[in-house]
Amino acid sequence: MSSWETVIGLEVHVQLATKTKIFSGSSTTFGAEPNTQACAIDLAMPGTLPVLNKQAVHYAVMFGLAIDAEIAKESAFERKNYFYPDLPKGYQTTQLEKPIVGRGNVEIQLSDGRTKNVRIHHAHLEEDAGKSLHEGDFRHGVSGIDLNRAGTPLIEIVSEPDMSNAEEAISFAKKLHSIVTSIGICDGEMSQGSMRFDVNVSVRPTGVTELGTRTETKNLNSFKFMEECIVKEVERQIDLIEDGGTVLQETRLYNGDTKVARSMRSKEEANDYRYFPCPDLLPVILTDETIEELRRNLPELPDARQARFVEQYGLSDYDAGILANDSAMAAYFEVATEESGSAKLAANWTIGELAARLNNEDLSITRSPVTAEQLGGLMTRIADNSISGKMAKEVFEGIWDGEGSADDIIETRGLKQVSDSGVLEQIVADVLAVNQAMVDEYINTDEAKRKKKLGGFMGQIMKASNGQANPQQVNQILAKKLNELL
Amino acid sequence: MHNLTIAELIKRLRSRELSSIELTQHFLDRIIGLNPTYNAVITITSENALKAAAAADKRLAAGNAPMLCGVPLLHKDIFCTRDVRTSCGSKMLDNFIPPYNATVVENFERDGVVVLGKTNMDEFAMGSSNETSFYGPVVNPWAADCVPGGSSGGSAAAIAARLAPGATATDTGGSIRQPAALCGVTGLKPTYGRVSRWGMIAFASSLDQGGPMARTAEDCALLLHSMAGFDEKDSTCIDQEVPDYSATLGNSISGLRIGVPKEYFSKGLNAGTEQAVRGALAALEAQGAELVEISLPNTGLSVPAYYVIAPAEASANLSRFDGVRYGYRCEDPKDLQDLYSRTRAEGFGEEVQRRILIGTYCLSAGYYEAYYGKAQQVRQLIKQDFNSAFKEVDVIMGPTCPSPAFKFGSKGDDPVAMYLEDIYTIATNLAGLPGMSVPCGMVDNKPVGLQIIGNYFDEARMLNIAHQYQQITDWHNAAPEGII
Numbered sequence: 001m002s003s004w005e006t007v008i009g010l011e012v013h014v015q016l017a018t019k020t021k022i023f024s025g026s027s028t029t030f031g032a033e034p035n036t037q038a039c040a041i042d043l044a045m046p047g048t049l050p051v052l053n054k055q056a057v058h059y060a061v062m063f064g065l066a067i068d069a070e071i072a073k074e075s076a077f078e079r080k081n082y083f084y085p086d087l088p089k090g091y092q093t094t095q096l097e098k099p100i101v102g103r104g105n106v107e108i109q110l111s112d113g114r115t116k117n118v119r120i121h122h123a124h125l126e127e128d129a130g131k132s133l134h135e136g137d138f139r140h141g142v143s144g145i146d147l148n149r150a151g152t153p154l155i156e157i158v159s160e161p162d163m164s165n166a167e168e169a170i171s172f173a174k175k176l177h178s179i180v181t182s183i184g185i186c187d188g189e190m191s192q193g194s195m196r197f198d199v200n201v202s203v204r205p206t207g208v209t210e211l212g213t214r215t216e217t218k219n220l221n222s223f224k225f226m227e228e229c230i231v232k233e234v235e236r237q238i239d240l241i242e243d244g245g246t247v248l249q250e251t252r253l254y255n256g257d258t259k260v261a262r263s264m265r266s267k268e269e270a271n272d273y274r275y276f277p278c279p280d281l282l283p284v285i286l287t288d289e290t291i292e293e294l295r296r297n298l299p300e301l302p303d304a305r306q307a308r309f310v311e312q313y314g315l316s317d318y319d320a321g322i323l324a325n326d327s328a329m330a331a332y333f334e335v336a337t338e339e340s341g342s343a344k345l346a347a348n349w350t351i352g353e354l355a356a357r358l359n360n361e362d363l364s365i366t367r368s369p370v371t372a373e374q375l376g377g378l379m380t381r382i383a384d385n386s387i388s389g390k391m392a393k394e395v396f397e398g399i400w401d402g403e404g405s406a407d408d409i410i411e412t413r414g415l416k417q418v419s420d421s422g423v424l425e426q427i428v429a430d431v432l433a434v435n436q437a438m439v440d441e442y443i444n445t446d447e448a449k450r451k452k453k454l455g456g457f458m459g460q461i462m463k464a465s466n467g468q469a470n471p472q473q474v475n476q477i478l479a480k481k482l483n484e485l486l
Numbered sequence: 487m488h489n490l491t492i493a494e495l496i497k498r499l500r501s502r503e504l505s506s507i508e509l510t511q512h513f514l515d516r517i518i519g520l521n522p523t524y525n526a527v528i529t530i531t532s533e534n535a536l537k538a539a540a541a542a543d544k545r546l547a548a549g550n551a552p553m554l555c556g557v558p559l560l561h562k563d564i565f566c567t568r569d570v571r572t573s574c575g576s577k578m579l580d581n582f583i584p585p586y587n588a589t590v591v592e593n594f595e596r597d598g599v600v601v602l603g604k605t606n607m608d609e610f611a612m613g614s615s616n617e618t619s620f621y622g623p624v625v626n627p628w629a630a631d632c633v634p635g636g637s638s639g640g641s642a643a644a645i646a647a648r649l650a651p652g653a654t655a656t657d658t659g660g661s662i663r664q665p666a667a668l669c670g671v672t673g674l675k676p677t678y679g680r681v682s683r684w685g686m687i688a689f690a691s692s693l694d695q696g697g698p699m700a701r702t703a704e705d706c707a708l709l710l711h712s713m714a715g716f717d718e719k720d721s722t723c724i725d726q727e728v729p730d731y732s733a734t735l736g737n738s739i740s741g742l743r744i745g746v747p748k749e750y751f752s753k754g755l756n757a758g759t760e761q762a763v764r765g766a767l768a769a770l771e772a773q774g775a776e777l778v779e780i781s782l783p784n785t786g787l788s789v790p791a792y793y794v795i796a797p798a799e800a801s802a803n804l805s806r807f808d809g810v811r812y813g814y815r816c817e818d819p820k821d822l823q824d825l826y827s828r829t830r831a832e833g834f835g836e837e838v839q840r841r842i843l844i845g846t847y848c849l850s851a852g853y854y855e856a857y858y859g860k861a862q863q864v865r866q867l868i869k870q871d872f873n874s875a876f877k878e879v880d881v882i883m884g885p886t887c888p889s890p891a892f893k894f895g896s897k898g899d900d901p902v903a904m905y906l907e908d909i910y911t912i913a914t915n916l917a918g919l920p921g922m923s924v925p926c927g928m929v930d931n932k933p934v935g936l937q938i939i940g941n942y943f944d945e946a947r948m949l950n951i952a953h954q955y956q957q958i959t960d961w962h963n964a965a966p967e968g969i970i
Contacts, residue, residue, distance in 0.1 A: 040586055044806040046579065047566045047588060047685040049720050079802050081849070083826055090805020145810065274849035276858060279692035279799055281721050 003206045006234050007214075008169045009161035011198040012176055013154050014186045015128065016059045022127050022153035023050030023093065030192045034133075034146035042151045044088035049280050052077075056153035057284055058294055059185035060100045060125050063155055065295050066179050067120055069104025073286050077125075077278040082271045085145050086130035094156075096275050099124035100284065101155070106179070107303070108171040109321065118172050119160040128152040149193075155185075161200065161211070166230040170223050173197055174325065178302045182327040189364070196221050199230060202247070203237045212237070213247040217254050217261065225256035232261055305330055313343035322351050328365045329355075332372040339376020342383045349375060353396055370399045378406040385470055386410065387417045419470040421477070427469060428477045431460045442482060454478060487512050488648035489965070492557055492705040495651060499546055499556045506546065506556030510539035510600050513558050517602060517649045526634075526644040528563055528621045529571055529604040538600040545598055554712055555598030560653040562641050563604040564611055565591050565696070566685040574687045575607040575619040575637075578807045578814045578833035588685025589717045590654055590696050597712045602650055606640030609835045610804065611661055611689040613637050614907040615897065618837040623894060626669060627966040628932050632891035635665030635907075641699050642669035648969055652700035652709055656686060658693045659792055660887070660911025663923035666699055667886035667935020670925045670964060672952065673699040674706045677943050678918035679724035681710075682717030688803040690796035691722075693915040702962050703924065703952030707731035710945060729946045735953040740774025742951065743879040749785040750884030750910055762927025762934040763885045769958060770883075770951070778879050782871040787864045788913040789905055794848045794861035795916070800838075801845030807833065840901065869917045876941045881951060885910055886923040886935030910937060920945050924952045925961035933961070 021028055024041035041048045064071045076098040079091040101123035108116050130150035135142045157176065163169045177195060181188035188194055202214035217233060220226045232254075237247050249267040254260075300308070302325045309320035309330075323333045329350060336346040354375065358368055378395055381387050387395060387410060398409040410416050418424060432439055435457070442453045454475075461474050487509065490498070498504035514532050521527045535558065542556035566572045566584040568591075573579045587595065594601070608618040616624040616639030626634040627647040634643040638655035642665035645653055655662040657675035666673030674697045681696045688694060698709030711732065716725040746767065751760060771777055809815035809829030816832050819825035834842070848857035875882060887907055897904040914921040919939055926936035936955075940948040956962050 043811055045584065045586075045812065046572070046574070046582065046687040046806070047584070047683075049684050051719060051721050081802055081805060083805065083808060085808075085810050085822065088806060088811065089802075090808060091802050272851045274801075274846065274851075274854075276798060276802070276849050276854075279690075279722075280688075 004203045004234075004238050005206045005208075006164050007161045007202050007204065007211055008163040008165070008230065009200040010157075010159045010163070010169060010172065011200070012157040012159075012173070013128075013196040013198075014063075014157065014176070014180050015194045016056050016153040016155060016185055017187050018053055018055045018059065018153055020053060021151035022053050022056045022125070024151055026151065028152050030189070032148055034144065034148060036148065038130075038147035038150060042088065042147050044090075050093065052281060052284065053153060056125060057100065057286075058290075059153070060123065060155050061286065061291060061294050062183050062185055062298055063123060063157070063180065064101035064104065065291075065298050066183050066301055067104035067106055069120060069123070070102030071286065071291055072098060072100050072102060074098065074283050075100040075125075076283045077281045078275045079278050081274045084129070084132075085143070086132045086147070086150065088130070088147060088150060092127060092129065093278055093281070094126035095124035098283075106159075106172060106175055108168065108175050110167065110171060116162075116168060118162045118168075121158045121160050123155050123157040126154050126156055128154050161202075166227045166234075169199065169230055170227050173223060173226060175302070178325040178327065182302050182305070182330075183299045190221050190223075193221055197226055199226060199233075201230060201233045201237065203234060203241070213249050215247065215250050215252050217252040218264070220254060220256070222256060225254060228256070228259065229254040229261060232259075236261070302327070313337065313347070315343065315347050319347050319351060323347060326365070332365050332368070332375075335372035336376040336379060339373050340379030340383060342379050345379040345382055346376065349379065349396075353393065357400065369402065370396065374399050374405055381406050381410060385417060385419050385472075387415055388471055391415050391417065391467070416468065417470050418465055418468045419473055421473060424469055424473055424477055427461055427464050428474065428481055431457060431464055432481060435460060439482070439485065443486060488516060488651070490651070491702050492554075492651045492700055492708055493702070495557055496553060496708070500551075502546070506539040506542040506558075506600060507536065509556065510535050510558045510602070513602055513650055520647055520649060524625045524627060524643050524647050524649070525622055526606055526624050526640040526647065526649060527560060527603045528573065528575075528606045528640065531570055531601055531603050534570070535600050535602050542598045542600060552597040554594065554708060556600060557598075557652070558600040558602050558650060559594065559709075560602050560605045560641060560644050560650040561591060562607055562638055562653065562655050564607060564656050564687045565654055566687070567591055567601070567604065570604065572604070572687070573620065574611070575609040575621060576834065576838070577620045579687075580620065580814065582813050584685070586685060589682035589719065590686065590713045592685075593713050593715065594654075599712070605638070605644055605653055608637035608639065608661075609838050610687070610800070611637040611656060611658055611694075612800070612837050612841055614660065614664055614904055615892070615894075616640065616665070617894065617898060618835055620835060626891045626932075627969060628670060629891055631893050632932065633668070633894055635668035635887075635891065637661040637665075638673075638699065639665045639669075642666050642671050642673065645669070645671045645699055645701060646966055646969075648965070652698060652705055654696060654709075654713065655699045656694055656696045657911075657915065657921075658689050658695075658796060659915050660908040662697050662699060663886045663911050663921055663935065663937060664907060666923040667925075667933065667937075668891040670933030670961070670966075671699055671701055672703050672706050672922070672924050672956075672962060673697065674710060674922045674945065674948070675914070675920060676710060676714060676945055677724075677920045678915075679722055680714050680920070680943065680945065682715070682720045682723045684717055684719040688799075690799040691803060692799060693792075693796060695915070703922075703949050703956055704732070704735055706922075707735060707949045707953070710949075726943060731946050731949050734946045734950050737950045737954075738774065739770065739951055739954045742770070742775040742881070744770060744775050744777050745780040745875050745879030745882040746777055747780050747782045747785065747875070747882060747884055749782050754888050754906070754909070755885060756889035756929065758929030759885050759887075759889055759934050762929065763883075763936055766924075766926035766936045766955065766959075767883060770955060773954060773958065780875050780878060780882070782868075782875060782882075782913065784864065784867045784871050785909070785913055788868055788916055789909055791861040791864035791868070792908070792912045792916060793844065793905055794857045795865065797841040797845030798848045798858050799845070801842045801849065804834075804838070804842055809833070837901075865916045868913050872913070872917045872919060872939075880941075881944070881948065882939040884937050886937040887911065890929045890932035890934055914939050918942070920948060922948050922952060924955060925964070926955075926959070927961060928964070933964070
């Protein structure tokens with residue numbers, strides 16, 4: 001059996017975080033009652049005309065600057081014609097011949113530590129369609145149209161087919177997510193469709209340079225589904241070819257809930273979109289001044305932020321990378337650090353306990369029940385030895401459950417760690433006094449094995465202190481006192 | 487009363503010699519009495535009109551009323567009017583009541599104009615005879631067996647029949663100028679971008695332009711001043727100051743250089759029409775203007791280029807009429823495909839369907855470059871023709887259309903013959919230039935139009951020339967038999 005090589009390219013739809021739609025003044029807020037955010041323009045009422053949202057143009061330019069792409073000084077809109085009930089005008093206003101963002105580059109990091117460059121072919125501005133909602137079966141059911149989403153501004157980012165497995169594709173997708181959220185042009189809410197991925201996959205025998213026939217799976221809105229879909233599709237194509245079949249050029253859909261992929265339409269059934277320049281919109285002209293101003297004001301990019309976290313906070317490259325690639329997490333971390341003065345603790349807890357807890361509850365960090373200030377307060381008490389790491393976990397749970405700040409919980413639960421060396425020395429002395437047998441055993445044990453015996457004393461001491469003794473201090477005091485007995 | 491021009495009506499309204507209520511009632515009575523003969527008006531808004539007239543009278547009584555306050559007008563049914571059916575001459579929109587006003591309608595409302603109703607038109611402005619209207623053809627007041635021209639045939643016929651002193655109209659390939667010529671009224675298609683297209687139902691967006699129709703150039707100047715101006719709701723509207731067109735009407739035209747394109751006097755031009763137009767040119771020459779023969783070599787290409795570009799844009803513009811959100815919907819569609827195909831087959835007339843098919847074909851993969859791409863190149867050549875010409879001359883003049891009003895049905899079977907009606911008017915739309923038609927004679931007791939083509943935003947000069955011509959001629963005052 002020959003070995004196979006996979007070739008993957010992505011088309012990514014990114015909803016821009018503008019307040020209003022790309023060609024109308026309607027709000028773009030997610031989740032409103034159907035058709036309450038659709039004006040006459042969005043409904044394509046006769047005689048209505050589009051007016052381009054300047055903010056959407058600026059956001060597209062910012063994306064181009066973030067990936068070091070060519071920015072078109074003149075770009076233009078075209079009409080892509082097809083009939084569908086969620087497309088009110090019967091055409092989508094998009095860009096084809098003259099997209100606003102030209103060639104660019106995105107560097108991705110792989111789990112083995114390598115980096116890889118994925119080339120961006122272009123990115124263009126366009127409007128989103130509405131949504132068709134179906135109830136009941138095909139014959140007797142009811143279909144409704146919700147046009148709230150119609151006209152939401154999108155950039156469609158088209159990559160070159162530079163990825164060769166699911167890991168690279170996911171890494172690229174996550175990097176784009178990180179970039180667009182870092183520069184604030186997208187809210188990154190995948191479950192609300194703020195980023196949607198079309199995945200083009202083909203396979204070819206290793207060593208062959210010609211590309212195989214590709215399929216396109218549309219509209220994936222989670223990294224997990226995307227990964228599953230790519231793995232399955234690669235397997236399907238290889239099986240098909242090895243069984244003597246051929247891959248058909250087609251558009252496919254993947255259902256993340258049922259894990260089933262199916263063909264939507266073949267190349268033969270593909271629409272002729274009859275693109276032509278939109279006569280209702282003038283070409284988009286950008287001056288050097290505008291581009292330079294957007295460049296000057298471009299928020300910090302994930303790569304730069306990662307480097308800064310290493311430099312400024314002394315974090316490891318790995319931790320800095322995790323924090324920096326999620327702008328909400330990065331912001332959270334920086335607030336917690338400022339609050340506590342301890343970057344390492346803040347980083348560990350943000351990436352560790354907090355992220356795990358959020359993940360379990362399927363919450364984004366922006367909806368965390370524990371605020372960054374509260375986590376910082378908790379870090380402060382760990383740093384000044386008021387509480388132990390074990391106590392800190394209990395306090396964290398308390399904050400999560402809404403019991404108040406770290407200090408409130410430490411106070412009400414009486415969790416304050418005992419670090420007074422006089423008090424601790426007394427506790428240690430008392431424990432040693434009532435456990436003479438253990439002390440004798442310790443003394444009679446080989447020097448090399450004595451360390452293992454310390455655990456027994458620790459347990460007794462913690463018990464005696466209601467778990468509030470500072471363990472590091474106890475360790476030192478215990479070692480000192482036992483050594484004196486030798 | 488109905489023989490007075492808008493300028494004269496304004497004087498009487500402002501002197502309180504005449505109230506807007508009286509005037510409005512008079513025209514409403516005429517419409518109700520005479521429109522069954524002409525079919526020029528398809529919606530009469532009596533109640534709204536009388537209310538607006540009462541309000542106008544109050545403003546007039548209080549002084550400081552805008553110039554057009556209390557003047558009754560008709561709107562072409564392509565302009566959206568809030569809470570008043572706007573059909574665009576189509577079954578597709580027979581039940582469509584817009585919740586918004588076109589900017590043009592809004593501008594006139596601001597200036598106190600009283601809207602009497604909506605005028606008949608070719609379906610979606612596609613036609614040169616008004617025979618494609620869902621509401622039936624309009625009769626030319628000059629000849630009961632003849633068309634009024636199109637697509638703004640209802641507006642032109644209504645003015646000729648004195649059902650209103652003025653009306654709005656639109657022009658994509660000659661739809662203001664050709665019916666103005668055929669009905670003996672004055673009409674102006676402004677520079678592309680001079681008048682907002684917001685709320686004006688699109689036919690071919692890069693060519694459509696709204697403009698005024700009235701009996702005189704002086705009236706057109708008053709109407710254009712109100713309707714023109716920048717509108718942020720239309721991205722193709724140009725932000726340039728609107729001049730006081732009335733202020734320059736009296737300027738002398740001595741020394742004016744008039745370009746006369748030889749291509750506009752070639753075969754196919756009716757002899758009587760040519761004679762009338764030459765007569766008008768001679769009259770202007772006698773006023774001190776200079777006639778300069780020029781050439782617009784690509785004129786012959788304008789009709790084929792237009793009949794690619796306009797249908798291509800229309801094919802997309804009319805996609806929104808799908809039976810999903812508003813307008814006509816077929817009975818009991820069995821599925822989505824059936825909803826689309828039957829709604830559109832039943833809701834659109836033959837000419838509209840023909841143009842949608844032409845446009846769809848021209849934009850199809852494999853044909854795009856040969857048709858749409860080529861047509862855009864021709865469009866550039868036509869612009870260049872005009873740019874060169876305007877280096878030599880101030881305005882260009884010729885006939886508005888090849889012959890006077892033709893008989894109903896006479897061109898119905900031959901779309902190409904119908905399309906040639908617009909041979910002299912289409913090029914200005916392709917170039918985005920302003921064009922005007924002014925009555926300049928009669929052939930077989932049917933009016934002939936003189937076309938004046940100006941440079942970009944030169945409407946003031948065109949109106950000035952037309953006004954000067956109307957000071958020395960009387961064609962614009964002629965009325966069809968039985969009208970006065």
